Ligand SMILES: Nc1ncnc2c1ncn2[C@@H]1O[C@H](COP(=O)(O)OP(=O)(O)OP(=O)(O)O)[C@@H](O)[C@H]1O
Ligand SMILES: Nc1ccn([C@@H]2O[C@H](COP(=O)(O)O)[C@@H](O)[C@H]2O)c(=O)n1
């Protein structure tokens with residue numbers, strides 16, 4: 281019997297009350313590609329629980345993360361959560377953080393992890409889906425450790441869109457979405473932040489054997505032809 285996890289993080293955060301919290305502590309839920317786990321219900325009967333399948337989508341600014349995420353959503357039914365989009369949305373709904381978020385984005389910096397993780401966690405918890413693309417996160421070791429600490433979760437896989445700087449600059453400067461950070465000054469800063477803070481996270485997942493590197497050069501469809509087999513391979517297992 282399949283049961284959907286009521287809250288992704290009730291499974292992982294012992295402080296929140298849930299039948300799922302009764303799962304033995306030494307059980308590792310988010311093993312790569314595992315999306316089901318045997319867990320005792322309140323009456324002690326074991327049943328299968330669907331766990332979330334989390335894909336982190338990483339790459340430099342303008343490497344094509346968002347574009348490819350839309351294609352993955354269309355073909356494989358994932359829910360796309362862009363950390364940048366969540367932060368931009370927060371600027372219009374939360375006056376308290378509006379200036380801080382906008383200033384950080386303009387400066388190509390990274391917003392304090394606790395806020396970003398909270399937004400991602402909220403979006404996952406309010407979704408009916410169990411397959412998530414978390415785009416543009418984690419962007420730093422601090423992002424990564426905050427996510428693990430707050431949610432107790434780890435990604436199942438990590439996609440990295442590898443793109444030369446000149447191509448990323450070209451793409452960002454011809455993107456026409458009115459973004460505050462689509463200008464050459466901010467782009468230079470974002471590239472520095474990417475090298476200094478984001479690449480170490482990419483290396484971390486590479487060492488853990490979770491990284492799938494995609495050559496981001498080529499047409500959108502050509503890039504997607506490298507992405508498709510990743511999800512096609514695991515589609516049945518994460519259904
Ligand atoms: N393979 C591609 N070839 C040419 N242009 C592309 C390709 N993929 C995406 N683009 C274009 O490049 C721009 C940046 O793409 P996208 O927004 O997907 O990047 P991103 O990695 O999400 O960037 P950011 O980190 O700034 O959000 C967009 O205008 C998009 O249409
Ligand atoms: N984990 C993150 C993600 C994004 N930001 C800030 O938002 C900017 C835009 O992000 P995109 O993914 O849409 O490119 C980014 O440059 C950061 O300033 C963040 O702080 N933390």
Ligand SMILES: [Mg+2]
Pocket residue numbers: 345346362364416
């Ligand atoms: Mg994007």
